[in-house]
Amino acid sequence: MPERTEILIVGGGLVGASLAIALDAAGRDAVLVEAAAPRVDAQPSYDERNLALSRASVNGLRALGVWPHAEAQATAIRRVHVSRAGEFGATRLAATEFGVDALGFTLPARELGRALLARLETCTRLLRHAPAALVELAPHADGWRARLRTAAGERELLARLVVGADGTESFVRARLGIEAEVHDYAQTLFVATVTPERAPDGCAYERFADDGPVALLPLAQGRAGLVLTVPAADGERVAALHDEAFLALAQGRFGWRLGRLERAGVRHPYRIRRVAATALTAPRAVLVGNAAQTIHPIGAQGFNLGLRDALTLAELAADAADPGDAALLRAYAARRAEDREGTMAMSHGLVGLACLAEPALAPLRSLALIACDRVPPLKRALAWRGMGFRGAPPRAVLESAG
Template identity: 60%
Template sequence: MNSDLDVLIVGGGLVGASLAIALDGAGLVVALAEAVPPRVELQPSYDERNLALAQASVNALRALGVFEPGTPLTPIRRIHVSRRGDFGAVRLDAAELGMRDFGAVLPARELGNALLRRLDGCRALLRIAPAQAIALATRHDAVDATLRDGDATRHVRARLVVGADGSESFVRRALGIGVQRHDYAQAAFVTTLTTEKALDGLAYERFTDSGPVALLPLGERRAGLVLSVPAGDAARVAALDDDAFLAFVHERFGWRAGRFSRPGRRKPYPLARALAERTTAARSVLVGNAAQTVHPLGAQGFNLGLRDALTLAELLRDAASRGSDPGDAALLDRHVERRAADREATTAFSDDLVRLMGHDLLPLRVLRSLGFHALERSSALKRRFALRGMGFRGDASMLGLRP
């Protein structure tokens, strides 16, 4: 294997794999270090979740050749947002706003399959798996990385190292980058269930005192469920049998979609925010959950991370076309600059919404109801709100803008 690389991507999850694909054919020597062998069932990020992909993400993944005909994408064409105990609701309809879709829902495992198939077609990509980064040493012209595979180690040198290795990023720690953490004291149950009424492209976000509940459309009356509960209640909810769990979901969500049945496997995930204090260091950059892990409210986590990867790929491809150094400090500064507005706005929106919707104080209930009323009555506000949720914010990558 060539040990002199232009780019070493540490982490082969959804964002790291997307970045590797986006760099395919750029004329760069790129390696992707994956902690586990490249099989969907072994990747921790290719789990039972159902991902709500913003339209910008759908556009980009199509442009990259990740989505082939037959990929089971379920369009999101309508969105219903409400808060238990408050007056009013916000109803977004893509057709009424002059749009085709707001995005699409896809099981994470299906996205993992699609990414792996596309990675297999990246002829110039070096895939190192299984391999974990265990040491990084930054020189003036490169980063020396030590990778471990079982008892064996190998050494590579890269002009740029990308940390795409998740919330507990080794790359972030090795670079000495601090992280701001906040525990939401909540856990999310992620599963699927069958609805009595076909959702037909309708996604729900229902807020309650105990946390949000999201219902995402899938095919054949199946729906993806994300149910947040207080952390202290997670063990009790996890122990419920199917009938008791469905009764609990109805108590929290209501009956808008009719009776629920056939819940899938479920387990709680603790919810916390983790924001890297900076996203670059000398010849290194963080993307995805290594840069920021956000509350799943609004399904912005993967979409935000993908936008990190697409912007970085765009800058690296431009540098390669000019023969420039991919680890140049000016390029990394430009990446930070381009990502700042989107990163700050998306993380703040997610965090503020959790706090605003999580309290049952009367003044907040009145404020929320007035906000729902104003948004529901204004097509201009709805369109602006929808476009931001669709990923069209900040200095976006051109890939996401292509229909």
Template identity: 60%
Template sequence: MTAHFDVILIGGGLVGTSLAIALNHSGLKVGLVEAAAPRAGSAPREDERNLALARASVTALETLGVWRHLAGAASAIREIHISRAGEFGSLRLSAAQQGLEALGSVVPARDLGAALLRELEQCTGIQRYIPAQLLDARAGADAVELRLSTPDGETTLSARLLVGADGTASRVRALCGIGVDEVDYGQTLFVGSIQPGTALDGRAYERFSDSGPVALLPLAERRAGLVLSVAADEAAQLAQADDAAYLAYAQQRFGWRAGRFSRPGRRSAHPIRRVVAQALTAPRCVLVGNAAQTIHPIGAQGFNLGLRDALQLAERLIHARRGGGDPGSAGLLQAYAAGRREDRDGTLAFSDGLVRLACNPSPLLRPLRSLGLLLLDGVPGLAGAVARRGMGFRGQPSTYALGARP
């Protein structure tokens, strides 16, 4: 027998779970299809990412009730220092200059996943299918018919709206016939943690060079999250390096602003690709998060952008429910895509343009980059605009990001 839903979400990652939580008690019948059963406090050990959450994301997670589960894991970002190796310009963004306590916070990805799971487990309005794999999806005039593979065999569901939150290699996107534009940056990202010689005290660093960006993020207990991009043809050698060689390489790339690096934690490597869906919607289907766009992690834009996708979609679905509307109507999906355009296009252009400009080795660009950073640092209005966008307030923020529910 086919179970019928208003909305079915495919993907129980950070963005998909956030969307499910936002739709709890919405009055919509919601199903969440998850490929693997998570356990609280035990995200994959190979996930050593530390996520720099924009202020808008922190506020939204507070509104959703998730932040209370992160009390001891979050580290405030009160200042951001941006520079390029070998050049004299730099930019400092300060929460105090904006009249705020923090620009955002750094949270280990494992802790955020565990916090989302704890909140999801309290959501009585979400029916979970776990573990389950999407086999097929066919959109009709009024609903999408889905086939799932589960440990008990195949099952069929129907939904008025299908949401693909299933990551970069999205099955939903493929079944809907949505193509992608893809760029291989020829870089591999190493993520982990180290002990800096100087306490960061709420300061985050973004350091650019010909070899790619390096970020240092404040963590609890005087630790720092290290985000190190290297050329793809150097990745295998660095992955096999011992701790001493790894620290020496990271120190050479970052410099000595935070003192001597020591005590490296586990590290993991991730090839960097840009994969952007050519459309956000198809009949009775919408994409969010990495299924919609996987971007260069420079400036920690990826999860923040995906969360904004999820929350603006949730807001439209809740308003449609109150007005008796169809959650999968063409009008609603068109309005959602149009509403995401400014934020999405601007963030995509910023992340791609910044990595190409800041890491370009051309000597002709050096004085221009230095001058640009000096101008931004010296003109409060310009620096403030950069800070506001970095805090996630590009375009029209969702009500969640402003501290309220729709």
């Protein structure tokens, strides 16, 4: 006989694990299926990226009991500086302007993964299958029938709600028949750590250029997380550069605001695509995180957006008699619409305008940066959205929740 569960979460990466913890904290039974073993070194999303966590995300992780496991490894972002190479104008944001101690925090993805795994160990309403693979998903009378392949053999589950948290190439999304709109930015992203001559001192820098954005995120001990975007056609050449040449490339793209960049860490390349599901829900099923939308890393909003997906779904499901009810799923899609669409439009628009090699746009781009820096309503709106407070955010991320 198949086992029964209220909620089946497919995918135990950063967003899937967060959702599992949120549901457990809300008192909901759930099953989490993850292809990787439950170890930091086995989970692909617990990698070398340096995540820029918004203030809202930190509030949410604190509410879930995850933040105490990660806080010691995090670095506060107290200021943000945005500019474009070769053009005048800049936007500067400071936490003190908005009455907060930090706009967000940087944290290595592997450390957030470690914190999530530690918190998962304390869950009492959650059943975890890892490593395990979902090999079939078929409609059932009041939900979905899932077939899993585990180390102990195959098993079947009946779930009233299936959650696809299984990433950009989502198996769940495909089985639900939900299409995705794909845009290839023809860019390759490199992440690494560097040591600037002058420490970032809590300031995160984002600099746009014709070849794509480059960012430096503050880390502990004077280090910085480098995010360097290059045209995809140049990706293999950049990957093959020795450290000195790679640092010279990064220096030329970022500039000398922090002095010389030295001591490059291991580089990790990522091909950048925008993959957006055409629907967030199907009968008794829902998509969250990268399965719902994979966006350009400009502005570092990917995980932050996915975490708000997870926390909103957990909030709606907390007291629901039926977590797969059509009305609940409609409410979820409606709650996520403004945040999702606004964040996707922002990231896509910035790539198209801020990085477009069009000299005629230079004065307009510079004036826009100056306006965001000097017009208080614009500046506050930019900061508040950057901190993750857009649309109808889940209660767990609000300031009162922290």
